Amino acid sequence: xxxxxxxIAGLGTVGGGTVTLLHRNARLLETRAGRPLRLVAxxxxxxxxxxxxxxxxxxxxxxxMAREADYDVLVELIGGASGVALDVVTEALSRGRHVVTANxxxxxxxxxxxxxxxxxxxxxxxxxxxxxxxxxxxxxxREGLAANTLSQVYGILNGTxxxxxxxxxxxGREFADVLAEAQSLGYAEADPSFDIDGIDTAHxxxxxxxxxxxxxxxxxxxxxxxxxxxxxxxxxxxxxxGYRIKLLGIARRTETGIExxxxxxxxxxxxxxxxxxxxxxxxxxxxxxxxxxxxxxxGAGAMPTASAVVADILDIATGRRTPSFGVPASALAPxxxxxxxxxxxxxxxxxxxxxxxxxxxxxxxxxxxEEVSMESVLQRGxxxxxxxxxxxxxxxxxxxSMMKALDRIRAIQExxxxxxxIRIEAF
Amino acid sequence: xxxxxxxIAGLGTVGGGTVTLLHRNARLLETRAGRPLRLVAxxxxxxxxxxxxxxxxxxxxxxxMAREADYDVLVELIGGASGVALDVVTEALSRGRHVVTANxxxxxxxxxxxxxxxxxxxxxxxxxxxxxxxxxxxxxxREGLAANTLSQVYGILNGTxxxxxxxxxxxGREFADVLAEAQSLGYAEADPSFDIDGIDTAHxxxxxxxxxxxxxxxxxxxxxxxxxxxxxxxxxxxxxxGYRIKLLGIARRTETGIExxxxxxxxxxxxxxxxxxxxxxxxxxxxxxxxxxxxxxxGAGAMPTASAVVADILDIATGRRTPSFGVPASALAPxxxxxxxxxxxxxxxxxxxxxxxxxxxxxxxxxxxEEVSMESVLQRGxxxxxxxxxxxxxxxxxxxSMMKALDRIRAIQExxxxxxxIRIEAF
Numbered sequence: 001x002x003x004x005x006x007x008i009a010g011l012g013t014v015g016g017g018t019v020t021l022l023h024r025n026a027r028l029l030e031t032r033a034g035r036p037l038r039l040v041a042x043x044x045x046x047x048x049x050x051x052x053x054x055x056x057x058x059x060x061x062x063x064x065m066a067r068e069a070d071y072d073v074l075v076e077l078i079g080g081a082s083g084v085a086l087d088v089v090t091e092a093l094s095r096g097r098h099v100v101t102a103n104x105x106x107x108x109x110x111x112x113x114x115x116x117x118x119x120x121x122x123x124x125x126x127x128x129x130x131x132x133x134x135x136x137x138x139x140x141x142r143e144g145l146a147a148n149t150l151s152q153v154y155g156i157l158n159g160t161x162x163x164x165x166x167x168x169x170x171x172g173r174e175f176a177d178v179l180a181e182a183q184s185l186g187y188a189e190a191d192p193s194f195d196i197d198g199i200d201t202a203h204x205x206x207x208x209x210x211x212x213x214x215x216x217x218x219x220x221x222x223x224x225x226x227x228x229x230x231x232x233x234x235x236x237x238x239x240x241x242g243y244r245i246k247l248l249g250i251a252r253r254t255e256t257g258i259e260x261x262x263x264x265x266x267x268x269x270x271x272x273x274x275x276x277x278x279x280x281x282x283x284x285x286x287x288x289x290x291x292x293x294x295x296x297x298x299g300a301g302a303m304p305t306a307s308a309v310v311a312d313i314l315d316i317a318t319g320r321r322t323p324s325f326g327v328p329a330s331a332l333a334p335x336x337x338x339x340x341x342x343x344x345x346x347x348x349x350x351x352x353x354x355x356x357x358x359x360x361x362x363x364x365x366x367x368x369x370e371e372v373s374m375e376s377v378l379q380r381g382x383x384x385x386x387x388x389x390x391x392x393x394x395x396x397x398x399x400x401s402m403m404k405a406l407d408r409i410r411a412i413q414e415x416x417x418x419x420x421x422i423r424i425e426a427f
Numbered sequence: 428x429x430x431x432x433x434x435i436a437g438l439g440t441v442g443g444g445t446v447t448l449l450h451r452n453a454r455l456l457e458t459r460a461g462r463p464l465r466l467v468a469x470x471x472x473x474x475x476x477x478x479x480x481x482x483x484x485x486x487x488x489x490x491x492m493a494r495e496a497d498y499d500v501l502v503e504l505i506g507g508a509s510g511v512a513l514d515v516v517t518e519a520l521s522r523g524r525h526v527v528t529a530n531x532x533x534x535x536x537x538x539x540x541x542x543x544x545x546x547x548x549x550x551x552x553x554x555x556x557x558x559x560x561x562x563x564x565x566x567x568x569r570e571g572l573a574a575n576t577l578s579q580v581y582g583i584l585n586g587t588x589x590x591x592x593x594x595x596x597x598x599g600r601e602f603a604d605v606l607a608e609a610q611s612l613g614y615a616e617a618d619p620s621f622d623i624d625g626i627d628t629a630h631x632x633x634x635x636x637x638x639x640x641x642x643x644x645x646x647x648x649x650x651x652x653x654x655x656x657x658x659x660x661x662x663x664x665x666x667x668x669g670y671r672i673k674l675l676g677i678a679r680r681t682e683t684g685i686e687x688x689x690x691x692x693x694x695x696x697x698x699x700x701x702x703x704x705x706x707x708x709x710x711x712x713x714x715x716x717x718x719x720x721x722x723x724x725x726g727a728g729a730m731p732t733a734s735a736v737v738a739d740i741l742d743i744a745t746g747r748r749t750p751s752f753g754v755p756a757s758a759l760a761p762x763x764x765x766x767x768x769x770x771x772x773x774x775x776x777x778x779x780x781x782x783x784x785x786x787x788x789x790x791x792x793x794x795x796x797e798e799v800s801m802e803s804v805l806q807r808g809x810x811x812x813x814x815x816x817x818x819x820x821x822x823x824x825x826x827x828s829m830m831k832a833l834d835r836i837r838a839i840q841e842x843x844x845x846x847x848x849i850r851i852e853a854f
Contacts, residue, residue, distance in 0.1 A: 021574055021716050031641070031754050032573050128571075134717035136571025143747070144555075144563025146459050147448055147737035214458070272723060275702055289448050290561035290724060290734035296699060297720035307717035310574035320570070320747040327458050 001035040004317045007069050009062040009088045010077035011044035014102050014129065016051055017302030018075065018309045023052040029310065033317035037310075041069035043088075066091040073098040073316055075309060081105035093117045093125065100312040102129035102305055108203035108219040111210070112332065115324035125324045126312035131204045132157060132281045134304030135297040136311060141211040141285060142326040148287025153212040154250040154427075155283035156276055157204040159300040160188045160195040161227050161247040165264075166277045169235045169244070175228060187279070197226035198247060198262040205249030209260050210325045212251060212285065215335040217325070218260075223340050225263035229420055234350055237391045238266050238422075241348070241376075244274045245422065257338035266348055266424040272296075273427065284427075341400040346375070346424035349406070351390045354414040355383050360390075363415075366408035367394065370401045387416055393424065428462040431744045434496050436489040436515045437504035438471035441529050441556065443478055444729030445502060445736045450479040456737065460744035464737075468496035470515075493518040500525040500743055502736060508532035520544045520552065527739040529556035529732055535630035535646040538637070539759065542751035552751045553739035558631045559584060559708045561731030562724040563738060568638040568712060569753040575714025580639040581677040581854075582710035583703055584631040586727040587615045587622040588654050588674040592691075593704045596662045596671070602655060614706070624653035625674060625689040632676030636687050637752045639678060639712065642762040644752070645687075649676075650767050652690035656847055661777055664818045665693050665849075668775070668803075671701045672849065684765035693775055693851040699723075700854065711854075768827040773802070773851035778817045778836065779844040782810050786841045787817075793835035794821065797828045814843055820851065 006022070008015055022029070022039055030036050042053055043062035059065035066074060066088035074092035076099060078085040085106050092099050093114065101107065107114075107127045118125035128138045132155070141153070156162050160182065167178045179196065182188035194200045206219040227247050238245050243266035252259045267274045272294045276282040281299025286292050298304035315321075325332055353359050360377065367374055373395040380389045394402070406419050433449070435442055449456070449466055457463050469480055470489035486492035493501060493515035501519035503526060505512040512530050519526050520541065528534065534541075534554045545552035555565045559582070568580070583589050587609065594605045606623065609615035621627045633646040654674050665672050670693035679686045694701045699721045703709040708726025713719050725731035742748075752759055780786050787804070794801055802820040809815070821829070833846050 017716070025574060025576060025715070028576055028641075029574065031758055034755075134572075134714075135720055136567050139571050140563050140567065143742065144566050144738055145561075145734065146741050147452060147456065147734050149452060149455055214455075270702065272702075275697065275699075287561075287734065288452070289444070289730040289737075291731055293562055293722075293724035295720075295722060298718045303716040304718055307572065307574050307714065310716075311571055314573050315570065318749065320749065322745065322747065328461075331458055 003036040003038045004033065004073065004313070005038055005040040005071045006073050006075060006313065007041035007065055007071035008039065008075045008077060009043045009065060010079070011042055011048050011051065012077065013302045014305045014309065015044070015077040016048065017306035018077065019051045019053065021306040021310050029314065033314055035317055037313060037317060040071055041065050062088050063091065071097060073100060073313055076101040076103055079103055079105070081109045086110060089114060093121055093123065096121045096123055098124040098316045100126045100309055102127070102309060104130040104200065104203040104207065108206045108217060111207065111217045111324065112329055116329040119323060119329055124316050124321060126315065127207070127324070128312045129305045129308035131207055132283055132295070133297065133299040133301065134307040135281060135283065135295045135299065136308070137283045137295050138211065140295060141208065142322055145285055145287050145290055145293065146326065148289050150212045151286050151288070152250065152252040153208050153283065153285045154248055156246050156273060156281050157201045157249045157299065158195055158247060159279035159281060160192070161201070162277070163187050163279050164196070165227065165230065165235070165245055165247065168232055169239070172232055174232050175230060196228060198224040201247060201249045201262045205251055205260055205262055208249070208283070209251040209258065209335070210332065213253060213258055214327055214332060215258060216332040218335040221260055221335055221337040223261040223263070227264050230264050233389060234420070234422060237350070238348070241393065242269055243267060243424065244269055246273060248425070254338045254342070256342055257336035259338045259340070259343060261340060264422050266422055267427055271427045341398070343399040344396050345399070346396050346426070347394050347402050348422045348424055349392045349394070350420045351409065351415055352387050352417040353390050354416060355386055355388045356414055359414045362412045363409055366412065367405050369408060370405040372397045372401050372405045430463040430465045431460065431500065431740070432465055432467040432498045433500050433502060433740065434468035434492055434498035435466065435502045435504060436470045436492060437506070438469055438475050438478065439504065440729045441732045441736065442471070442504040443475065444733030445504065446478045446480065448733040448737050456741065460741055462744060464740060464744060467498055468492050489515050490518065498524060500527060500740060503528040503530055506530055506532070508536045513537060516541060520548055520550065523548045523550055525551040525743045527553045527736055529554070529736060531557040531627065531630040531634065535633045535644060538634065538644045538751065539756055543756035546750060546756055551743050551748060553742065554634070555739045556732045556735035558634055559710055559722070560724065560726040560728065561734040562708060562710065562722045562726065563735070564710045564722050565638065567722060568635065569749055572712055572714050572717055572720065573753060575716050577639040578713045578715070579677065579679040580635050580710065580712045581675055583673050583700060583708050584628045584676045584726065585622055585674060586706035586708060587619070588628070589704065590614050590706050591623070592654060592657065592662070592672055592674065595659055596666070599659055601659050602657060623655060625651040628674060628676045628689045632678055632687055632689055635676070635710070636678040636685065636762070637759065640680060640685055641754055641759060642685060643759040645762040648687055648762055648764040650688040650690070654691050657691050660816060661847070661849060664777070665775070668820065669696055670694060670851065671696055673700060675852070681765045681769070683769055684763035686765045686767070686770060688767060691849050693849055694854055698854045768825070770826040771823050772826070773823050773853070774821050774829055775849045775851055776819045776821070776833070777847045778842055779814050780817050781841040781843060782813055782815045783841055789839045789841070790836055793839065794832050796835065797832035799824045799828050799832045
């Protein structure tokens with residue numbers, strides 16, 4: 001068969017990894033594809049000196065490459081929900097060319113439209129590298145588990161957050177300190193907000209939700225909280241209660257609709273997800289026939305992400321075609337969101353209180369008045385007249401009741417800081 | 428598009444699960460396949476009363492069904508390396524029909540020939556359900572990780588053994604006792620040899636090896652040991668040393684060739700595979716770009732296996748085609764086996780010795796003479812003149828040297844039982 005002609009837009013970390021992979025494993029890829037994969041064009045602001053780009057036309061302008069180069073597949077590795085990334089992808093699809101992208105922000109915001117455009121043109125719009133790096137989780141949800149009605153999908157989807165939380169646990173250090181170190185090591189961006197405020201996880205979750213439930217991607221319906229307020233004290237308390245704190249993305253089918261939420265979570269130490277540490281990602285899917293299935297691996301980085309980029313290219317090279325979200329874009333139902341108020345679960349609460357007689361009685365009354373049932377309460381240390389931390393866990397209750405109880409607690413005079421709540425998932 | 432016509436040979440556990448899945452999730456499957464999936468024929472010795480077989484022709488003779496029924500896909504769920512199973516599969520392929528099978532023994536013994544036959548006929552020969560039940564590990568190796576040169580693939584591939592070893596650890600009971608209970612609960616067969624002697628694991632490993640390394644399936648080159656000799660004492664000792672005992676299948680690329688081995692293994696308690704308990708399976712693949720990737724889920728049972736059967740059917744229904752072992756059968760290289768003698772690793776050794784002065788000196792000398800370096804040695808209890816267990820671990824050494832040292836130890840008069848050795852994998 002003819003060679004497959006590849007154009008890469010963006011030669012940063014993942015772009016460089018992809019060029020290296022195509023070069024280093026060329027023979028293997030040709031055997032698996034049944035045809036040569038050839039890099040014919042690459043675009044970046046500056047041409048990197050250290051990549052094997054021989055034979056590929058170089059473009060300083062990705063839009064010009066998308067418009068003018070002669071390629072079968074455009075690989076978009078620029079990033080950003082719109083701008084150049086969206087322009088080059090739109091151009092390639094308009095020209096009837098296949099697209100592979102690692103761009104979760106773009107898929108979360110424009111995935112439905114782009115999938116529809118690709119289907120109309122009879123080409124592939126693929127994004128395995130956009131979620132969980134090298135782990136083939138998109139393919140697994142879309143094809144491997146396709147016989148199942150899924151009840152939930154959740155996971156650790158951001159390596160930066162998991163690295164920070166793991167390091168906080170292992171060293172006892174505080175968030176700001178570990179973040180600064182992660183930035184100096186290159187594990188966190190100079191502007192870390194996308195990662196630590198949960199937005200990156202939310203982008204990925206919105207994509208998984210669509211694949212899992214056959215609903216249109218709807219990023220706007222994701223409830224998002226990040227990890228800035230998680231303290232070393234919370235992590236130590238979690239450990240003593242038998243939990244680990246992870247930033248999770250959770251999508252669940254409920255009676256009233258589909259829940260999509262991203263927030264720090266206490267999970268049992270011995271759960272599949274509780275032992276996933278450092279930069280590793282893990283995704284858990286639960287289906288009516290397959291039961292619980294877990295996928296774990298490196299969720300980011302040049303080489304694992306390149307592995308996923310080239311997996312998508314191999315699908316295209318061999319003619320394996322699947323609609324981007326498992327079913328035709330027109331068959332995706334609008335997402336009916338469940339209100340987080342209706343969510344039921346257990347909670348951990350950390351309070352800073354003045355150590356005075358009667359404080360506990362006030363807190364207990366606030367919980368009772370909202371019919372929230374306390375599981376445990378623990379004052380850490382004694383310091384009459386001073387501020388001490390108090391840790392509570394409550395049994396399964398409605399989020400709405402919990403929030404009202406926290407409002408009442410906040411109003412108690414001896415409670416000197418806003419209460420900090422972390423949801424507990426039993427998994 | 429036209430409906431896809433399915434014939435199922437074998438209506439036991441997995442056959443029943445598959446019929447149930449096709450019935451229960453029919454609408455979902457039609458959306459994902461883009462066409463109806465219709466069960467047109469089923470064969471079993473007796474027609475089960477409790478399955479939704481309306482509209483399907485029933486055959487008491489699977490060979491007759493394979494020969495006479497009008498189907499697009501034959502699903503073989505009879506089992507056994509040859510006999511009826513092989514006959515119906517051969518017949519279907521000869522008629523130019525697709526085949527899906529859960530039959531690891533048949534794929535391990537005849538997979539290469541059947542894949543070649545399918546390719547010649549331009550049809551699919553698929554076996555996702557043959558390995559690790561519902562976990563989409565075949566698809567992941569063949570497609571999801573296809574951009575990688577893999578260095579090793581290993582896993583817990585037999586739920587019965589993992590259930591027995593987990594229960595032994597949790598209850599402290601002995602192998603024979605737990606096996607008998609597993610049999611009465613239906614978790615182990617009346618004739619348990621295929622499972623507990625490692626043959627089932629070896630069948631699955633031979634298939635994974637082929638997919639991972641692009642080599643022809645070669646079951647005859649798998650080194651196989653089962654779990655009959657693992658004692659409650661070994662499991663307790665492992666725990667104290669920081670290990671869990673698992674029956675693993677391990678395929679590894681070495682300098683001299685490909686290692687394929689199935690045996691009980693001590694793995695670190697905190698490794699991805701160390702925490703996989705009960706009937707769960709897990710497969711780990713290591714690639715040059717993706718790094719370590721872990722797949723975990725239910726490895727057996729009617730419903731998880733049916734999930735994999737129907738995943739393969741959906742690939743066929745949507746026209747997604749991949750050669751059975753990732754590359755055309757003719758491109759699979761013969762497997763060059765590495766000799767287990769050349770394997771390097773750490774070992775655990777359990778001895779029963781007469782508690783007499785000088786015994787340790789003799790054992791230490793035997794190890795020294797073969798240049799095996801002891802890591803730890805522990806006599807459990809004192810009983811002068813009586814038999815006591817001694818547990819040793821040794822540092823990484825060649826298997827050949829270890830075996831010679833064990834021969835020397837066996838010859839020591841105070842060593843009253845043949846030494847029991849379990850390999851340690853650091854993973």
